[in-house]
Structures are given as structure tokens and as C-alpha cells.
Amino acid sequence: EELQTTFQRTFSHSEEDYVFPLSKELRQKSQSMPIQKDDEVRVVQRHYKSQQIGKVVQVYRKKYREKAIGTTVHVGIHPSKVVITRLKQDKDHKKIPEREAMSQQLTISCSTKKHFSLLKYASKP
Structure with missing residues (x-):
């Protein structure tokens, strides 16, 4: 597909x-x-x-x-x-940096959650 x-x-x-x-x-x-x-x-x-x-x-x-x-x-x-x-300057060009900033925030929050979850699993005996 x-x-x-x-x-x-x-x-x-x-x-x-x-x-x-x-x-x-x-x-x-x-x-x-x-x-x-x-x-x-x-x-x-x-x-x-x-x-x-x-x-x-x-x-x-x-x-x-x-x-x-x-x-x-x-x-x-x-x-x-x-x-x-x-x-x-029009609406399409203004939306692109906002969209990129939102995607960067999402990747940062996802990576920090994954990092903390790995730390929790590593601390278990």
C-alpha cells in the first residue's frame, strides 16, 4: 500500500x-x-x-x-x-513554525516519559 x-x-x-x-x-x-x-x-x-x-x-x-x-x-x-x-506573510507560512514547535514539544515530552519509565524498570530487583 x-x-x-x-x-x-x-x-x-x-x-x-x-x-x-x-x-x-x-x-x-x-x-x-x-x-x-x-x-x-x-x-x-x-x-x-x-x-x-x-x-x-x-x-x-x-x-x-x-x-x-x-x-x-x-x-x-x-x-x-x-x-x-x-x-x-500569509496564514500558511505562519502555521509552519507553530506546527514545528508543537511537534518538538511532543517529542521532548515523549522522550522524557520513556526515560523515566526506563529508570523505574531498572530500579526493580
């Missing part, structure tokens, strides 16, 4: 697979987030590497780049070559 669902999942539905790293100023709550239209990014590797900040015009996960034919065109860049400098 699990294998079947992974094959049936389309590429455009897997937005969580492609998360972009955040800049040092934005890394207080999480290190990476999914990209969204109107986010501002900076290219950190390869041909377009510069200090200029660009705006995300389109997020199209099935197509990676466009070919230029003498006109100005938007360039597709892989997520590993980009750092997000400013996020578009």
Missing part, C-alpha cells in the same frame, strides 16, 4: 519535498520553508550568483528552466541554489 501511494503521488503535489533554506535573519524558528509566489530570494551558487535579491514570479514544480530566445525571460533556478531572504 505504501509503495503504491508513493508512485501515485504526482510531482506537483509534493511541495514539502522542495523546501528552500532561509537566510540567517529568518532562521530563528525554522531552517527551511516551502517557497511561495512573491517571496524574495537571493541566488548563492552558479551562474546567477550575486547579491541582488529577486522576487519569485512563479512556482512551477514540473518545469525547471526556460530557454531564452533573445528576449528577457524568467529563469528557473533549483532550490539548492537559492536562499529565501523575505517571506510573504
Whole structure:
């Protein structure tokens, strides 16, 4: 069943697979987030590497780049070559750090309970 669902999942539905790293100023709550239209990014590797900040015009996960034919065109860049400098503030981006914080609290509480239960069993003769 699990294998079947992974094959049936389309590429455009897997937005969580492609998360972009955040800049040092934005890394207080999480290190990476999914990209969204109107986010501002900076290219950190390869041909377009510069200090200029660009705006995300389109997020199209099935197509990676466009070919230029003498006109100005938007360039597709892989997520590993980009750092997000400013996020578009909307409800989806605000929920992600809250969800991560809750999951971290749950794992911490579960691990401490397990640790205490192991100590109880170890103290019995």
C-alpha cells in the first residue's frame, strides 16, 4: 500500500519535498520553508550568483528552466541554489513554525516519559 501511494503521488503535489533554506535573519524558528509566489530570494551558487535579491514570479514544480530566445525571460533556478531572504506573510507560512514547535514539544515530552519509565524498570530487583 505504501509503495503504491508513493508512485501515485504526482510531482506537483509534493511541495514539502522542495523546501528552500532561509537566510540567517529568518532562521530563528525554522531552517527551511516551502517557497511561495512573491517571496524574495537571493541566488548563492552558479551562474546567477550575486547579491541582488529577486522576487519569485512563479512556482512551477514540473518545469525547471526556460530557454531564452533573445528576449528577457524568467529563469528557473533549483532550490539548492537559492536562499529565501523575505517571506510573504500569509496564514500558511505562519502555521509552519507553530506546527514545528508543537511537534518538538511532543517529542521532548515523549522522550522524557520513556526515560523515566526506563529508570523505574531498572530500579526493580
